[in-house]
Amino acid sequence: MPLGIYISVPFCRTKCSYCNFASDVFSRAVFERYVDRVCADIENAPQTAAQVGGRLERDVDSIYLGGGTPTVLEAAQLERIFGAVRRQFDVSPEAEITVECAPGTLTGAVLESLLRCGVNRVSLGVQSFVDQEAVAVGRLHKRSTVLDDIARLRAAGITNINIDLIAGLPHQTAKSWEFSLAETVATGTPHVSVYMLEIDEDSRLGRELLAGGTRYHAHFVPDEESTADFYLAACEQLRSAGIAQYEISNFARAGCESRHNLKYWTRQPYLAFGVDAHSMLRSAAPDLEAVRFAPADSLERYMSGEGLQQTAVSRRAALEESFFLGLRLNRGVSLRELATKFGETNVESARSVIVELIADGLIEQPGDATCLTSRGRLLSNEVFERFILADEVLR
Numbered sequence: 001m002p003l004g005i006y007i008s009v010p011f012c013r014t015k016c017s018y019c020n021f022a023s024d025v026f027s028r029a030v031f032e033r034y035v036d037r038v039c040a041d042i043e044n045a046p047q048t049a050a051q052v053g054g055r056l057e058r059d060v061d062s063i064y065l066g067g068g069t070p071t072v073l074e075a076a077q078l079e080r081i082f083g084a085v086r087r088q089f090d091v092s093p094e095a096e097i098t099v100e101c102a103p104g105t106l107t108g109a110v111l112e113s114l115l116r117c118g119v120n121r122v123s124l125g126v127q128s129f130v131d132q133e134a135v136a137v138g139r140l141h142k143r144s145t146v147l148d149d150i151a152r153l154r155a156a157g158i159t160n161i162n163i164d165l166i167a168g169l170p171h172q173t174a175k176s177w178e179f180s181l182a183e184t185v186a187t188g189t190p191h192v193s194v195y196m197l198e199i200d201e202d203s204r205l206g207r208e209l210l211a212g213g214t215r216y217h218a219h220f221v222p223d224e225e226s227t228a229d230f231y232l233a234a235c236e237q238l239r240s241a242g243i244a245q246y247e248i249s250n251f252a253r254a255g256c257e258s259r260h261n262l263k264y265w266t267r268q269p270y271l272a273f274g275v276d277a278h279s280m281l282r283s284a285a286p287d288l289e290a291v292r293f294a295p296a297d298s299l300e301r302y303m304s305g306e307g308l309q310q311t312a313v314s315r316r317a318a319l320e321e322s323f324f325l326g327l328r329l330n331r332g333v334s335l336r337e338l339a340t341k342f343g344e345t346n347v348e349s350a351r352s353v354i355v356e357l358i359a360d361g362l363i364e365q366p367g368d369a370t371c372l373t374s375r376g377r378l379l380s381n382e383v384f385e386r387f388i389l390a391d392e393v394l395r
Helices: 028-043 045-052 075-088 108-116 131-136 143-155 174-187 204-211 215-220 224-240 259-265 299-303 315-326 335-342 344-348 351-359 374-378 380-385
Strands: 003-009 059-067 090-101 121-127 160-167 191-196 244-247 250-252 270-273 279-282 290-294 309-313 369-372
Touching: 003 075, 003 259, 028 045, 028 075, 028 270, 028 299, 059 075, 059 259, 075 090, 075 108, 090 259, 121 143, 131 215, 143 160, 143 174, 160 174, 160 224, 174 224, 191 224, 204 215, 224 244, 224 250, 224 374, 259 270, 259 315, 309 315, 315 335, 315 344, 315 380, 335 344, 369 374, 374 380
Parallel strands: 003 059, 003 270, 059 090, 090 121, 121 160, 160 191
Antiparallel strands: 191 250, 244 250, 270 279, 279 290, 290 309
């Protein structure tokens, strides 16, 4: 089974107030040392796989540079990373190769570099087409910047473009959200990701909201009910435009689903490099399904060479993952296929949970599929917790 490659670039021009990722603003002097370390890790991938007890595939059919903002790197640094991947792995000529880009960072030199590296998909972190909303959370671009970037990408031959949007930003209203959705549809981009604002202690805005403060425009954040309404409006408006939902946060025109992200949700192997970059490989041990591992989640600890955090995935854990990852997809999971892989008795043990969730209106079963309802997608974390199975499962 071909491998997916993910590379984390934790550098940004500015730290958005809502961001809870392991990314930040750093001096450009750090960039070269970081690229050196990532390239060394790619070169040492066979040794790393052996160390954690994973089976390493050489064939690669997807590469994804995320962050952070990979396009703040110099063109030569981007090319070094892609060169290291191609030297170590056999990248398919038809591979999906994605780079995340903050609008306004796509210089002519960077765009030319992406083309030389074979990039054929770009994900734009737009978040909002309303300038007031964008600036309130620390974004540096305007609506016109986004439209210009899309035009230049298309002129260069990159038409597979994703737009990220966030529902629940400060100052957002039903009317302004409708405007962002309408602008998104009008661009004609084939893929859209819609995320509901996360409120947690790992972002400045989240901490301020939890504290009941007013910094970072926290007192202008819509309430949870409004944010949920925005999300449901996006589902309907994008569907009407022919951009179908295929995962909780992702929508695409036919044939334009993210192949790389589908690897995560269908538990295909992927190998990741850089700060807080999580990998999953099939286990070389016959009594385990897979191994998950990740380096340090801070730049300082990653650069100091701190060791990997490892988690062995048992058959029981693999079945749990198959439920709560597979249920993210609109197509859901097939109990028949899971029974073939894990055994009818083991899957049967989850049926009582499924029956309860159906009664609660969170899950439905059209045909052979078991999938979330619209309400279930809004309450997905609660659903997924129910699939942490009892200890006696998978004896």
